Amino acid sequence: MFPVLKSQWLAPKVRRLEIAAPRVAARHRPGHFVIVRPYAGGERIPLTIADSDATRGAITLVIQAIGASTERLCALQAGDSLPDVVGPLGKATEIENFGHVVLVGGGVGTAVIYPQAGALKAKGNRVTAVIGGRSREYVILEQELTTICDAVYPCTDDGSYGYKGFVTGKLAELIADPALPVNAVITAGPVPMMKNVAEVTRDKGILTIASLNPIMVDGTGMCGGCRVTVGGKNLFACVDGPEFNAHEVDFASLTDRLTAYRDHERVTWERLHGDQAHQCKLQAALAEATTK
Amino acid sequence: MPLKASERMKIPRQAMPEVPPDERRHHFREVNLGLPPEIASLEAKRCLACKNHACVAGCPVGIDIPGFIAAVEENDLEEAANILYAANVLPGITGRVCPQETQCEELCLVGKKGKPVAIGYLERYVADWARLNLKRAIAIAPPTGKKVAVVGSGPAGLTCAGELAKLGHQVTVFEALHRPGGVLVYGIPEFRLPKAIVDQEVKTLENMGVKIECNVVVGATVTLDGLMHEEGFDAVFVGNGAGLPVFQNIPGENLKGVYSANEYLTRVNLMSAYLGVQADTPVLRGQAVVVVGGGNTAMDAVRTGRRLGAEPACLVYRRSEKEMPARVEEVHHAKEEGVRFEMLTNPVEVLGDEAGWVRSVRCQRMGLGEPDASGRRRPIPIEGSEFEIPCQVFIEAIGTKANPLLTQATPDLKLNKWGNIVVDDNGMTSLPGVFAGGDIVRGGATVILAMGDGKKAAVGIHNYLSKATAS
Ligand SMILES: Cc1cc2nc3c(=O)[nH]c(=O)nc-3n(C[C@H](O)[C@H](O)[C@H](O)COP(=O)(O)OP(=O)(O)OC[C@H]3O[C@@H](n4cnc5c(N)ncnc54)[C@H](O)[C@@H]3O)c2cc1C
Ligand SMILES: Cc1cc2nc3c(=O)[nH]c(=O)nc-3n(C[C@H](O)[C@H](O)[C@H](O)COP(=O)(O)OP(=O)(O)OC[C@H]3O[C@@H](n4cnc5c(N)ncnc54)[C@H](O)[C@@H]3O)c2cc1C
Ligand code: SF4
Ligand code: SF4
Ligand code: FES
Numbered sequence: 142m143f144p145v146l147k148s149q150w151l152a153p154k155v156r157r158l159e160i161a162a163p164r165v166a167a168r169h170r171p172g173h174f175v176i177v178r179p180y181a182g183g184e185r186i187p188l189t190i191a192d193s194d195a196t197r198g199a200i201t202l203v204i205q206a207i208g209a210s211t212e213r214l215c216a217l218q219a220g221d222s223l224p225d226v227v228g229p230l231g232k233a234t235e236i237e238n239f240g241h242v243v244l245v246g247g248g249v250g251t252a253v254i255y256p257q258a259g260a261l262k263a264k265g266n267r268v269t270a271v272i273g274g275r276s277r278e279y280v281i282l283e284q285e286l287t288t289i290c291d292a293v294y295p296c297t298d299d300g301s302y303g304y305k306g307f308v309t310g311k312l313a314e315l316i317a318d319p320a321l322p323v324n325a326v327i328t329a330g331p332v333p334m335m336k337n338v339a340e341v342t343r344d345k346g347i348l349t350i351a352s353l354n355p356i357m358v359d360g361t362g363m364c365g366g367c368r369v370t371v372g373g374k375n376l377f378a379c380v381d382g383p384e385f386n387a388h389e390v391d392f393a394s395l396t397d398r399l400t401a402y403r404d405h406e407r408v409t410w411e412r413l414h415g416d417q418a419h420q421c422k423l424q425a426a427l428a429e430a431t432t433k
Numbered sequence: 434m435p436l437k438a439s440e441r442m443k444i445p446r447q448a449m450p451e452v453p454p455d456e457r458r459h460h461f462r463e464v465n466l467g468l469p470p471e472i473a474s475l476e477a478k479r480c481l482a483c484k485n486h487a488c489v490a491g492c493p494v495g496i497d498i499p500g501f502i503a504a505v506e507e508n509d510l511e512e513a514a515n516i517l518y519a520a521n522v523l524p525g526i527t528g529r530v531c532p533q534e535t536q537c538e539e540l541c542l543v544g545k546k547g548k549p550v551a552i553g554y555l556e557r558y559v560a561d562w563a564r565l566n567l568k569r570a571i572a573i574a575p576p577t578g579k580k581v582a583v584v585g586s587g588p589a590g591l592t593c594a595g596e597l598a599k600l601g602h603q604v605t606v607f608e609a610l611h612r613p614g615g616v617l618v619y620g621i622p623e624f625r626l627p628k629a630i631v632d633q634e635v636k637t638l639e640n641m642g643v644k645i646e647c648n649v650v651v652g653a654t655v656t657l658d659g660l661m662h663e664e665g666f667d668a669v670f671v672g673n674g675a676g677l678p679v680f681q682n683i684p685g686e687n688l689k690g691v692y693s694a695n696e697y698l699t700r701v702n703l704m705s706a707y708l709g710v711q712a713d714t715p716v717l718r719g720q721a722v723v724v725v726g727g728g729n730t731a732m733d734a735v736r737t738g739r740r741l742g743a744e745p746a747c748l749v750y751r752r753s754e755k756e757m758p759a760r761v762e763e764v765h766h767a768k769e770e771g772v773r774f775e776m777l778t779n780p781v782e783v784l785g786d787e788a789g790w791v792r793s794v795r796c797q798r799m800g801l802g803e804p805d806a807s808g809r810r811r812p813i814p815i816e817g818s819e820f821e822i823p824c825q826v827f828i829e830a831i832g833t834k835a836n837p838l839l840t841q842a843t844p845d846l847k848l849n850k851w852g853n854i855v856v857d858d859n860g861m862t863s864l865p866g867v868f869a870g871g872d873i874v875r876g877g878a879t880v881i882l883a884m885g886d887g888k889k890a891a892v893g894i895h896n897y898l899s900k901a902t903a904s
Contacts, residue, residue, distance in 0.1 A: 164654045178611060184704060184713040185611070209713060225611040227648040358704070358714075361609050361650055362836050363676040364696035370687060375680065380838060394687050397789040401689040405715035412710070 143177075143226040145217050146199055151281045152274065154206040155249060156215040157191070163198030165190070165228045171236065171256035172352070172384055175200070175228030176360040179213040183224075186210045187357045187379070189329075190229060191252035200226075203252030203281065209409040230360045231383050236260045239348070240324035241267040243315055244290075245308050245338050247330025248274060251282050253352050254329055258289045267291050267321075271311045273330070277302035309337045316345060323347055328387065332396050339387035351387035353378050355395060356402070370394050438481050446548035447476040454769040458739050461623045461707050464766055465529070465557075470508075473558045477506035480550045483542050488552060491540040493885045496520040498537060498552055505555055514563035517556060522595050523588065525564060525630050527881050528557030530621060530729075532760045536881070564633060571641055574601035579898045582607060582666040584651045584839065587615020588880045589672030589871025591634060592887030593894075597670075598641040600895050605666075606638075607649040612703065615674055617880070619703040620695070622733050624740070625763070628702075652842035657867060667901065668866045668894045671854060672887060675872035677836040680829055681725070685783030690717055690791030694726065694734040694830035701737050718742055719825030723794050725749045725780050726830030727757035728877075732764065734828045735772050746772050747822060751779040751799050751812040777801070777812065781819065783827050793821040833877050851876060859893030860886060868893055 147159040165175060174189045192201035206215040217223070234257050242261050244254040251272045262268050268289065273296040274280040280295045280302060287293050295303030296311050304311045308330075316323050323345075328338040329352035342349045355367045355378050362380040369378050370391035376382065450466040451457075457464050468476065480502040488498045497516050504513035517524040531537075533553040541549035563569065579602045583590045586608040594604045612618055614631040639645060649655060651673070660666045678693030680686055697716065700706040704714035722738030724731050727750040739746035748767065750757060753776050757764060768774065775796070782795040798818035801810035835852040847855045847863035853876055854862055854869040861868050870886025872878055 164649065168654065182705070182713070225648050227609065227611070227650060228654065230650070230653055358696060358699055359610065361653075361676075362838055363678070364699055365678040365680065365693040366696045368680075368687065375682075375686065398687065398689060400789075401717065402715040405710065408710045409713050409715075 142222045142224060144222040145219055148218050148221075151203060152279045154215065155279075155281060156204050156206070158202045158204065158214065158217060159199050160202065160223060160226060161198055162200050162226045162228075165226060166193040166195045166198050166200050169193040169195075169200060169229045169256075170233035171260045172231060172234030173229030174231050174360070174383065175202070175226050176230060176357065177202075177214070177223055177227075178225040179210050179217075179223065181224045183213065184210055185225075185358055185360070187230070187354070187360055189253045189352070191255055193256075203249050205249040208406050209413045212410075212413060227360065230379055232381070234260070234327070234350070234384055236264050238265045241269065241321055242325045242327065243312060243323050244268065244270045245312055245326060245328040245330070245334075246270065246272045247308055247334040248279065249281070250328070250330025250334070250352070251280075251286075254327060255282050255285060257327055258286055262289050269315060270294070271296060271308045271315070273297070273308040273334070274302075275299065307337070308334065309341050312338060313341050316341065316347065326350070326387075327384075328352070332392060332399065335387060335390075336392035336396075339390070339392070343388055349387040350384050351390060353383045353385060353390065353395060355398060436478055441479055441481055442543065442546070444475060444479050446479065446551055447472045447554070449551075449554055451766075454766075454771070457624065458770040461740060463627050464624050467561055468554050468558045473505055473555060474508060476551050476555060477502045479543055480506070481542060487540040487542055488537045488550070491537040492520075493536065493879075493881050494520045494888065496537075496556075501559060502550065502552070502555055505559060510559055510562045511567060513559045514567055514569075517559055518563075518569070521881075521884070522592055523634055523880075523884060524556050525560035526588070526617065526626060526634070527884070528553050528555075528560050529626050529630075530760075531881050532879060534761050564630070569637070571599060571637075573599055573641060576603065577601040577898065577902075579603065579667045579902075580605070580665055581894060581898075582660045582664075582669045583672065584657075584669065585609075585615060585672040585674055585871070585873075586613035586635070586645065587672055587674050587871060587883060588617060589674075589873075589883035589887040590615070590670065591638060592884040593670045593672060593868075593870065593891045594643045594887075595638055595641065596888050596891030597894060598638065598643050600891070602895070602898070603642070605644040605646060607651055607655070608645065608647045609650040609673075610703065611647050613645050613647065616676075619699045620730065620733065622698065622702055622737055624736070625733065650838065652839035657839070657843050657846075657864070661866065667898055668868065670887070670890050670894060671839065671862070671867065671869040671873060672871045672883070673836065673839050673873050675833045675835050675853075675875075675877050677834040678829070679832045679834055681780065681831060683780060683782050685785060685791075686829075688783055688785040688791045689789050690719060690824075690826045691783055692717075692826065692828045694724070694730045694828055695833065697734055697828050698730070698737065701741070707737075707741065716741070717826050719791075721745055721747070721822075721824040722826040722828065723747045723749055723780070723822050723824040724828040724830055726832075727752065727759060728830065728832075729759050729763060730833075731830035732759045732767050734830050736763075736767050736770060738826065738828070739767075739770050739772055743826070747775055747824070748772055749775045749778045749780060749794070749796060749822070751777065752809060753777055753801065756809045775822070779812065779814065780827070784821065791825055791827050793823045794827050795819055795821050833872075835873055835876070856890075859896070860890035861893055861897065866897060868897075
């Protein structure tokens, strides 16, 4: 069992959980993720490790509730616990001294770039963060990033805070500034956003790394469900990634594959929100059928 | 009055009672129901207790086959169980999934003239009886003070852990998934091997003092080096299997509806997707399902598809049925359940609709040429023979390779050119104190061979640890 140590809302439908997972915390590097099951009988879902504290044996996850499993996770309180947390999985971000690195995070993607910011800074980079949200309340981790980065630019679609417009608009501005050339871009967030970031940097030939989020099951290279096309080759995001050269990623295929289970996702979501008594019976039956 | 050999030879091989095909293709409960006692005794009478007991040489763990069968004939099932357990700690599993027809039963003398003694059925019969009726008191040696880590909880790891625990070592099994059992729980479906049987074997180990820690990926969560130098393990057994799926690398593999058999079976078995909307983990069902491959995995996938409602559920294999490596019983059951067989056929492309869903597989007919290195006739594509099989789900079951996650994190571990770990006669790898066995050493093989390796390595580890103490 993996106890929840702290639980708090960061933004509407975005929750930060601190979880006791000493083995994971001890080996976490920026870029790693975990697979968790929200409850015995639940599905396995991947989540980036947003922070870790090896001495306390804790990891931090930042979760956006978009479906049944993430909603269950967002409902957890300190004192609850998770049956399964496995990691750290994936390849760690290659932290080099690039010079000036711009991190572009959208929504919960900001939680992915947060640990990278610290590591890149420690390597001597100038680090700029561009973080986006629909409106002011959706911009997360700004304060935390401000203590690390040389500059942080919040962006909102509606202009309620910071730069008005998409993160890609701000990124294009930064790239256009000859005083501070950009040597590398690292991005995490919704697929359309990452795709557009790649388009902004492509002609300029700026190294751009995207953190991909395909559907996963095991997270260890055993199922191949997470395969993504990069540079014309099929790679397994959980072991070969999840970070890849954004200019080589087939984003169209990724977008399409993410829709494979839409019907089922709607049903599980409705079930979660359905009649409580019915729900309990179902849960009990399921738990019985699936626990050892 | 003991029967004469000629009388024994007259008894026909007894059939396994099974759920009728029309019923079982709608559910996931076990197909084979087990022999009733009187049928088991009758089958046991067919054994001639041959002096040179040829059958034993066909069993990779050398079970005293005539011995246990004689005990069944005398209805001394406790004795039969003890004989089985002396050589094989998981008879309830091997009795169900061993490819008997190419192992023990292939060499059975009775089989030279008629049908061989149903050794597998009898093994299962005894094991099932023992599970319900026998409190197995497993003698455990006094603690040695040595700690051994076992990586992976498939048949190799479980067997190794059990043997080491008997010898008094303190054993911890580290498993990457959230549930122990390896292929026995994520791959082989309930209708062939009920999970409860695997669970009970795991319980038995826990009762013997074996600790099982799930959610630990060795190579990621911990390293071999860390286990030995920081966590104080004196030896390690690596039984992490050969779980990396191989894809055909044909166009269209990223369409929605294309699965590796590993993913498909994991969703359905381990994650209970067969429960439909009641399970959180989804699986695409599709009206028609096509599976490519000819092994047990392919058979499991196509029969699973059938149970999830596919019409047709179609198996495509590039050689002929004779060359299929699957257990004959599975092939027979698949046919009974209405699986369509397209032999001498190979998929060349997966075709999709505008929305990215699988629409059909384009296949090519094959002819058989000269035998290749494996001794099987080589399939050769027939020009102009291409045709399409409409389907919404396409599953690739053409094999698996060694998963490099652990081995890459352990660069000093010597591998062969396929990425399998190289071991010596004692099961020890190039790293002192690190042993390995099962599919990670052999490539995809069988449950009983993995168990044999686990047992051999346990002896190797015990000797290694005893020497370390002595010196
Ligand atoms: C490496 C990686 C890191 C991630 N990090 C984070 C993170 O830090 N915070 C966060 O909020 N989200 C993260 N995600 C996405 C998160 O895994 C999905 O939002 C979650 O699985 C959705 O599950 P659900 O049941 O709540 O929603 P569902 O209703 O099941 O699905 C909503 C959408 O999520 C995607 N999805 C569904 N199941 C899976 C699955 N098993 N694996 C991946 N995607 C799936 C699908 O595209 C689907 O359309 C990450 C994904 C990956 C691959
Ligand atoms: C669908 C299917 C059907 C089959 N049918 C039959 C049959 O009928 N008869 C037969 O004899 N054989 C059959 N086989 C083959 C047989 O199952 C395997 O040969 C056998 O399971 C191998 O045992 P193993 O212990 O080496 O590995 P596995 O059973 O593969 O177990 C390995 C375990 O290690 C875990 N693991 C992997 N990497 C790590 C890591 N880094 N850290 C921690 N844990 C890790 C895995 O999660 C897994 O639980 C079948 C195989 C499949 C896939
Ligand atoms: S373990 Fe397998 S090979 Fe050995 S006797 Fe039993 S069924 Fe036959
Ligand atoms: S070879 Fe056949 S008949 Fe002879 S001992 Fe073995 S099982 Fe019995
Ligand atoms: S999630 Fe299964 S291989 Fe990547």
